[in-house]
Amino acid sequence: MSDKTPWPLLKKKFQIDIPKGLPADLWAELIPKDNPMSAAKVSLGEKLYFDKRLSVDRTVSCATCHDPATALADNNAVGIGIKSLKGARNAPTVLNSMFNELQFWDGRAPTLEEQAKLPIINPLEMGMKDHNVVVDRVREAAEYRPLFRSAFGNETITIDAIANAIAAFERTQLSGDSPFDRFIAGDNNAISDAAKRGWDLYNGQGRCISCHAWNASQPFFSDFKFHNIGVAAKDQNITALARKARQLISQGRNKTQVTDELTLREGFSELGRYLVTGQPRDIGAFKTSMLRDIELTAPYMHNGSEKTLLDVMKFYNKGGEINPNFDGGMRPLKLTDPQLDEMVEFMKTLTSDATRRRMQTSKPQTRDVAR
Numbered sequence: 001m002s003d004k005t006p007w008p009l010l011k012k013k014f015q016i017d018i019p020k021g022l023p024a025d026l027w028a029e030l031i032p033k034d035n036p037m038s039a040a041k042v043s044l045g046e047k048l049y050f051d052k053r054l055s056v057d058r059t060v061s062c063a064t065c066h067d068p069a070t071a072l073a074d075n076n077a078v079g080i081g082i083k084s085l086k087g088a089r090n091a092p093t094v095l096n097s098m099f100n101e102l103q104f105w106d107g108r109a110p111t112l113e114e115q116a117k118l119p120i121i122n123p124l125e126m127g128m129k130d131h132n133v134v135v136d137r138v139r140e141a142a143e144y145r146p147l148f149r150s151a152f153g154n155e156t157i158t159i160d161a162i163a164n165a166i167a168a169f170e171r172t173q174l175s176g177d178s179p180f181d182r183f184i185a186g187d188n189n190a191i192s193d194a195a196k197r198g199w200d201l202y203n204g205q206g207r208c209i210s211c212h213a214w215n216a217s218q219p220f221f222s223d224f225k226f227h228n229i230g231v232a233a234k235d236q237n238i239t240a241l242a243r244k245a246r247q248l249i250s251q252g253r254n255k256t257q258v259t260d261e262l263t264l265r266e267g268f269s270e271l272g273r274y275l276v277t278g279q280p281r282d283i284g285a286f287k288t289s290m291l292r293d294i295e296l297t298a299p300y301m302h303n304g305s306e307k308t309l310l311d312v313m314k315f316y317n318k319g320g321e322i323n324p325n326f327d328g329g330m331r332p333l334k335l336t337d338p339q340l341d342e343m344v345e346f347m348k349t350l351t352s353d354a355t356r357r358r359m360q361t362s363k364p365q366t367r368d369v370a371r
């Protein structure tokens with residue numbers, strides 16, 4: 001592994017070091033049978049992840065929007081791709097993304113492998129015309145051939161091989177060993193008294209646990225389900241918009257690609273899970289976010305509409321925003337200002353020391369043209 005991965009995740013013979021607080025058995029279980037891990041594949045995936053030549057004008061890589069200098073996310077409200085084109089959704093962190101049951105805010109990609117193919121051909125992100133162009137670009141770069149040989153046993157470069165390598169790299173991008181993990185492991189001094197009161201509120205009056213579920217075997221603070229908590233889809237014309245979206249998707253030749261492009265258009269983007277399922281109850285529903293390292297990945301929500309964690313708490317305290325498809329689990333919380341602060345204190349205990357260190361020691365990605 002190169003020095004971009006600062007902690008020795010890959011021990012001898014690929015005995016991966018799973019950070020404290022994360023379930024090693026689940027990690028192993030989630031490695032797909034048809035894409036086994038190997039050190040060679042991971043290091044190829046890492047190179048591809050950071051390679052700006054995968055975008056049409058050679059200025060944007062995966063790392064541009066999922067940058068180690070910003071906890072494998074960015075601090076923009078919405079993703080900014082080639083030529084500074086803006087999408088409509090906030091870039092989530094890639095850290096622990098392998099534990100997502102489905103990928104993206106609306107779950108439209110089932111696996112990391114499928115996910116990785118989409119930004120490359122997305123017109124507002126990396127802008128390649130189709131996957132053949134990407135494959136040609138990687139074939140042109142002679143240094144890749146031996147790397148594909150060591151990763152896959154041959155030099156045949158395909159979009160599937162590219163996606164498999166990137167996904168393998170992503171499965172090494174883990175975050176754990178936070179003060180909260182040490183507290184749960186028995187170190188009572190690992191977090192402050194205010195944060196402990198915040199954790200009690202999280203489980204009690206705050207009702208967070210009902211969606212941001214936590215337990216030792218699934219310690220990611222998400223139920224991985226989709227809820228409309230009123231961040232979007234509040235407009236009167238949302239039903240008309242929903243009808244229009246169904247039409248566009250059913251008429252499109254490539255449904256995955258049409259859906260992917262609609263998610264980047266303001267208005268349509270707010271339909272959330274509905275774009276994937278076509279079920280009216282999914283209008284405005286988005287995936288419950290994982291909360292590890294949340295302090296480092298502002299702004300918040302699928303559209304980056306909340307600037308700080310205190311803003312998020314104020315949003316929940318007023319009960320979210322009522323709209324036609326509002327989740328039944330939402331209601332005003334009647335928390336006092338000091339209690340809101342305690343909940344923010346609690347969320348800050350979910351930051352991994354390693355992730356913070358890596359942020360401080362990584363040079364931010366630039367948008368210079370790659371040669």
Ligand code: HEC
Binds near residue numbers: 079080082263
């Ligand atoms: C222009 C910025 C941009 C680029 C470039 C980009 N992404 Fe993303 N990424 C985003 C945004 C925005 C989302 C959320 C989109 C959505 O959910 O509709 C996202 C979502 C994801 C997710 C899903 C995470 C989750 O919690 O659901 C993964 C994984 C991911 N990207 C990996 C990658 C990889 C791998 C690449 C390179 C092949 C890449 N991204 C390129 C902005 C970007």
Ligand code: HEC
Binds near residue numbers: 229294329
């Ligand atoms: C009814 C389910 C539900 C409840 C209850 C709930 N959340 Fe959420 N949370 C979500 C969903 C869904 C999202 C994403 C919503 C969106 O972007 O549209 C989210 C987003 C967030 C985010 C932003 C994450 C990011 O990466 O941008 C934070 C922080 C958060 N919730 C914290 C909390 C806290 C703290 C509580 C308790 C006070 C709570 N949530 C209660 C479902 C819920």
